[in-house]
């Protein structure tokens with residue numbers, strides 16, 4: 138049982154917050170729009186709170202649930218309060234027309250966001266390959282994670298397991314590039330071959 142902070146109060150923030158509350162953790166929603174943050178906390182119940190946007194998050198794990206385009210600004214808004222935190226980046230840094238990624242060659246959104254974090258923060262890529270409405274159903278799902286810091290990765294793995302997700306470590310932070318490409322592939326699949334956004338990636342071992 139722990140407190141998990143979420144920066145953002147949109148669709149993914151709501152879906153992740155719901156899942157966290159069901160797992161018995163306490164959710165703190167940190168939205169720049171206080172009304173929207175409060176609405177999520179009210180909807181979640183289970184002791185969910187709203188902190189002050191830009192002030193120190195209550196949780197040791199802080200989920201950054203904002204679009205890639207706003208991530209650097211959000212990280213800057215929290216500044217040194219993120220020192221010592223495990224920051225989970227969930228962004229799919231896709232172009233507005235969903236045609237491709239907007240990240241610099243050889244980098245990922247997560248690696249770019251990391252540049253704005255205090256040195257004492259540890260960033261982990263997770264959740265970007267799960268659609269919010271699928272996550273919100275509460276079913277078991279596979280969850281891919283990438284990070285350089287082994288301890289942070291372990292903590293996020295344990296956290297994901299507590300949500301009923303099956304964590305799969307795909308490697309170091311550079312693999313966030315691949316996870317973001319996978320996120321883009323899922324969008325292409327939804328718009329083309331699958332013909333629906335109602336699906337999840339699943340690893341079938343053996």
Ligand SMILES: NC(=O)c1ccc[n+]([C@@H]2O[C@H](COP(=O)([O-])OP(=O)(O)OC[C@H]3O[C@@H](n4cnc5c(N)ncnc54)[C@H](OP(=O)(O)O)[C@@H]3O)[C@@H](O)[C@H]2O)c1
Nearest residue numbers: 145146147148149170202203204205207210228229268269
């Ligand atoms: N939706 C999905 O199925 C899905 C799946 C996987 C990953 N993701 C990723 O999850 C992230 C959130 O997606 P979403 O669907 O939840 O988006 P959303 O519903 O549009 O919500 C975005 C949230 O980010 C906040 N925000 C935007 N710019 C900000 C800034 N500069 N500073 C602070 N907060 C800012 C918004 O605040 P306001 O309400 O004040 O505008 C809003 O609360 C994105 O990176 C997306 O790529 C989404």
